[in-house]
Amino acid sequence: MSERVFEGAATVRQLPQRGMITVRGDMTDLAKAVKVPAQGTVAGNVAWMSPDELLVMCPHEEVGAQIDALRAKLIGTHHLVEDVSDARAIFEISDGETLAKLCPVDVARMEPGRFRRTRLAQIACAFWKKEDGSFELVCFSSVADYAWGVLSNAAATPVAHFSG
Amino acid sequence: MLILSCPNCGELKDETELSAGGEAHLTRFGPGSSDSDFEGYLFNRENPKGVHFERWRCSSGCGKWFHAARCTATNEVFGTYSAQVTEPPQEIRDVVSAKRPGWTWRDLS
Numbered sequence: 110m111s112e113r114v115f116e117g118a119a120t121v122r123q124l125p126q127r128g129m130i131t132v133r134g135d136m137t138d139l140a141k142a143v144k145v146p147a148q149g150t151v152a153g154n155v156a157w158m159s160p161d162e163l164l165v166m167c168p169h170e171e172v173g174a175q176i177d178a179l180r181a182k183l184i185g186t187h188h189l190v191e192d193v194s195d196a197r198a199i200f201e202i203s204d205g206e207t208l209a210k211l212c213p214v215d216v217a218r219m220e221p222g223r224f225r226r227t228r229l230a231q232i233a234c235a236f237w238k239k240e241d242g243s244f245e246l247v248c249f250s251s252v253a254d255y256a257w258g259v260l261s262n263a264a265a266t267p268v269a270h271f272s273g
Numbered sequence: 274m275l276i277l278s279c280p281n282c283g284e285l286k287d288e289t290e291l292s293a294g295g296e297a298h299l300t301r302f303g304p305g306s307s308d309s310d311f312e313g314y315l316f317n318r319e320n321p322k323g324v325h326f327e328r329w330r331c332s333s334g335c336g337k338w339f340h341a342a343r344c345t346a347t348n349e350v351f352g353t354y355s356a357q358v359t360e361p362p363q364e365i366r367d368v369v370s371a372k373r374p375g376w377t378w379r380d381l382s
């Protein structure tokens with residue numbers, strides 16, 4: 110869709126649409142359908158969003174089948190399983206300094222697998238650290254251009270006083 | 274800068290990630306209440322210099338409400354606790370008492 114790349118001191122990439130499914134309910138119920146990650150982490154394709162919400166990611170073409178499978182496992186529980194793929198934009202950022210400029214988060218202390226909901230300048234976002242040290246960030250697709258603007262601006266120049 | 278630990282998601286949230294929800298532990302007076310109770314519910318708020326109890330929402334975060342006890346003069350945070358209580362839990366009061374002996378707030382002390 111809106112794939113694009115910015116290369117400066119860091120690289121920002123808007124990634125093609127990914128399947129994203131919001132799963133809400135009591136965590137003990139959700140555990141019947143999903144392998145629930147620890148609070149504040151992402152494990153495999155599942156991210157911990159709040160005490161009653163998980164985000165399940167998958168290839169976009171598999172969303173329908175995933176939703177059917179999740180709902181089948183949650184029959185009889187009070188739950189919500191909904192396709193939010195169209196509501197989301199996803200970015201890859203090559204380093205943490207770019208995010209540290211924009212988010213009130215101690216990015217330098219984040220370990221791979223750490224998942225953090227916060228704000229990106231003035232918009233809501235969530236990002237997590239991958240094994241290779243890069244980050245993925247999701248925000249609402251309605252503000253994707255804003256996210257692209259602030260991310261590519263922050264990625265343009267290095268931060269001299271950060272080392273290592 | 275005020276930093277509060279959200280008891281719902283466990284994150285240390287900067288003030289700019291939170292939405293202030295005003296004074297904590299208000300009792301709602303609705304239809305059928307006396308004029309003075311209703312006025313008090315709508316308008317009468319504490320404005321202390323010192324110990325205060327407030328509601329906050331983890332708005333750039335898990336989205337949940339919680340309570341916080343802090344000092345309005347120094348921004349020292351005494352603790353955060355569940356939104357699902359009608360008064361500060363004992364462990365929070367113990368922290369406040371240790372740091373601000375003799376504190377009072379509404380009918381609490």
Ligand SMILES: [Zn+2]
Binds near residue numbers: 279282335
């Ligand atoms: Zn929270």
